[in-house]
Amino acid sequence: MIKSELVQRLAEENPHLFQRDIENIVNAILDEVGDAMARGDRVELRGFGAFSVKNRPARVGRNPRTGETVDVGEKYVPQFKAGKEIRERINRAG
């Protein structure tokens, strides 16, 4: 399922809303999650999962082909941990 299909399905469930509004709603949700992580906040959605940001400290890496050392700067990466309910549902279905 891609974003437009999600919008389509929501539009079918909500005939009183414009498709444009549905798009804005989906984007508002995703933007809010992204903005929260960009502030370093955690997003916790019970039953669904939790988004957080993890710090990867600067390190000295190595080009595996040449063996040359390279400085890798500090990084922040998004993380997602699936919630208990969805984890169980996915397993039961699979």
Next chain:
Amino acid sequence: MTQKTVTRADLAEAVYEAVGLSRTESAELVERVLDLIGDALVAGQNVKLSSFGSFQVRSKNERIGRNPKTGEEVPILPRQVLVFKPSNVLKSKINKSMVRSGK
């Protein structure tokens, strides 16, 4: 660093501010978005949300695990796991803002 936890209520508030719906309806729509994503994943579909990321269901084979306390070997049964792959847009947005703020 002060870390806040964002919840469904905050997402509903964002929807409320973006579109002129009632708070109740905004909250219901947040719930439906999460449900529809969940249902697709349970049905074995991947969910791709452009400029955000994709949720994928991966199958894990059976493997032998070990109880770290007792050293006992236990089989870990084949199972399905949910993984999130952030888009490059999301990754760079987070990285830029966090490195800049020096958190």
